[in-house]
Amino acid sequence: MGIGLSLVCGLCHALNLSNAYLSKRNAERAVRAKTQYIILHTTEAEATSSLRKLSRNGEAHYCVDRNGKVYRIVDRRKVAYHCGTSMWSGRKNIDEVSIGIEVVGYHDRALTAAQYTALKELVLLLQKLYSVKDANVMPHAQVAYGTPNRWHRRSHRGRKRCGMGYATPAVRKLLGLKERWLSDPDVKARRLTVGDAFLSQILYAKNADKLLPYKLPAMGAKSSAPAVVVKSSVPLKQAIATASAALPVKKQQRTVVIRKGQTAWDVAREAYNAASTIYVFPDGKRIHGDQLTDWESLVAGTKVILGDEADAPIQTLAAGIHPKALVGDAVMAADTWYIRPTGGRIQGSRLTEKSLKALPPGTKILTGYAMCGPVTSRKLPSTLCPSRWDAPDTYYLFPGKPLQSAAQIDMKRVPAGTYIFYKN
Numbered sequence: 266m267g268i269g270l271s272l273v274c275g276l277c278h279a280l281n282l283s284n285a286y287l288s289k290r291n292a293e294r295a296v297r298a299k300t301q302y303i304i305l306h307t308t309e310a311e312a313t314s315s316l317r318k319l320s321r322n323g324e325a326h327y328c329v330d331r332n333g334k335v336y337r338i339v340d341r342r343k344v345a346y347h348c349g350t351s352m353w354s355g356r357k358n359i360d361e362v363s364i365g366i367e368v369v370g371y372h373d374r375a376l377t378a379a380q381y382t383a384l385k386e387l388v389l390l391l392q393k394l395y396s397v398k399d400a401n402v403m404p405h406a407q408v409a410y411g412t413p414n415r416w417h418r419r420s421h422r423g424r425k426r427c428g429m430g431y432a433t434p435a436v437r438k439l440l441g442l443k444e445r446w447l448s449d450p451d452v453k454a455r456r457l458t459v460g461d462a463f464l465s466q467i468l469y470a471k472n473a474d475k476l477l478p479y480k481l482p483a484m485g486a487k488s489s490a491p492a493v494v495v496k497s498s499v500p501l502k503q504a505i506a507t508a509s510a511a512l513p514v515k516k517q518q519r520t521v522v523i524r525k526g527q528t529a530w531d532v533a534r535e536a537y538n539a540a541s542t543i544y545v546f547p548d549g550k551r552i553h554g555d556q557l558t559d560w561e562s563l564v565a566g567t568k569v570i571l572g573d574e575a576d577a578p579i580q581t582l583a584a585g586i587h588p589k590a591l592v593g594d595a596v597m598a599a600d601t602w603y604i605r606p607t608g609g610r611i612q613g614s615r616l617t618e619k620s621l622k623a624l625p626p627g628t629k630i631l632t633g634y635a636m637c638g639p640v641t642s643r644k645l646p647s648t649l650c651p652s653r654w655d656a657p658d659t660y661y662l663f664p665g666k667p668l669q670s671a672a673q674i675d676m677k678r679v680p681a682g683t684y685i686f687y688k689n
C-alpha cells in the first residue's frame with residue numbers, strides 16, 4: 266500500500282492529492298502508536314517556501330495549498346514534527362499522538378474557499394480512519410505552550426497563534442465540525458497559565474467569530490481546485506527519490522516592526538533570543554537574538570527579522586543575571602537542564618540556591634526537556650529517543666563539546682557518551 270489515503274479513496278472525491286513534496290525524512294520516522302488528535306496549522310508563509318521547509322524537515326503530514334491541492338509530506342502513520350512544545354489534558358508532546366495538517370496562509374487572514382473545502386474533506390477522511398472526535402480537531406495554538414521565560418514566570422498557553430481561527434464556531438461550521446472545547450483543561454488544572462488573553466478569547470469565547478480579524482470567504486463558489494482523484498500509486502521510496510530530495514534550501518524570513526508598548530516576546534515569541542532572529546535598531550545597528558541582553562532597550566521602530574527556526578527554547582545565562590530572571594519558576598525543575606560552556610550538565614532539581622548563583626555566564630538553559638543517553642555502539646539516538654531524536658528542537662551534548670541542535674550534527678557521527686535532550 267502507498268502512504269496515503271488510497272485505502273479509503275472512495276471518500277476523497279474532492280481531494281486533489283500530490284506526492285511532489287514527500288519528505289525524505291519519512292524513512293527515519295517512528296510509527297505513531299496512536300492517533301487522538303488532528304492538529305491544524307497555518308504556514309505563516311507563501312506556498313513554495315512553506316512546502317520546501319515542511320518537506321525538508323518533515324514537519325507535517327499534509328499541506329493544503331491556496332487552490333485546495335493537498336500535498337503529502339510525511340506518511341500519515343508516522344510521527345511528524347508539527348506541534349513543538351505542546352500539551353493537552355496533561356498529555357505532552359502531541360506530535361506522538363496526532364496528525365498535523367498545514368494550510369498555506371496566516372493565522373490572522375482568511376483561507377481561500379478551496380482550502381476550507383479541501384480541509385473539510387481531508388479532516389473528515391482522517392477522522393473516519395482514526396476515530397477522532399470533532400472536538401479533538403484543534404488549531405496548533407490551542408495545544409502549543411511555552412516554558413517559563415523572561416516574560417512568563419510559569420509555563421503558559423499562548424506560545425503561538427498558529428491556526429487560531431480553526432477554533433471559532435464560524436470556521437468549524439465551514440469544516441463540518443460540531444463540538445469544540447469550551448475551556449482549556451490545562452489552564453483549569455493549573456498546569457498552565459494564560460499567556461495570551463486574546464488567543465484565549467478566540468479559542469473559547471462565545472462571540473469568538475466577531476473577534477476574528479478577517480471575513481470568511483463566501484462558500485459554494487466554484488473551487489479552483491480541479492476535482493481529480495490522484496491515487497497513491499507511486500511507491501513511497503520511489504516518490505521520495507524523485508520528488509523533494511534535491512530541493513534547494515531557502516531561508517524563510519519575515520520582518521516585523523516593534524510598535525510602542527510591545528516587547529520582543531510580543532513579536533518574536535519563543536524565537537526572541539534565537540540566533541536566527543535579528544534586531545535592526547532605528548540607527549541601523551543589527552544584533553542577533555542570542556547576543557542581545559538589554560531587552561528594555563528595544564524601542565518602537567526596531568525591526569525584527571525572524572528566521573525559520575520554529576522554536577528557540579534555549580536561554581543563555583549572561584553575567585550578573587540570575588537564572589530565575591530567565592526561566593522563572595522552572596529554575597529548579599526536574600525538566601530544566603543547565604549545560605555549562607565546557608559541556609557539563611546539571612538537572613535543575615539537583616541545584617541549590619548557592620549552586621544556582623555559581624553557574625558561569627554562557628551556561629545554556631533548557632526548560633521542559635527530558636534527557637536520554639548515553640549513546641553507545643548498541644544504543645543509537647534513534648533507539649534511545651525514538652520519537653524526537655532528529656527533531657529541530659532536540660539537542661545533543663557530545664562529550665566535552667558545547668550543546669548542538671539536532672539540525673547541526675551529522676547523525677552518522679554521534680560519539681559514544683553523547684546525551685540527548687528532547688522536548689517532553
Ligand SMILES: [Zn+2]
Binds near residue numbers: 306307347405
Ligand atoms: Zn503550527
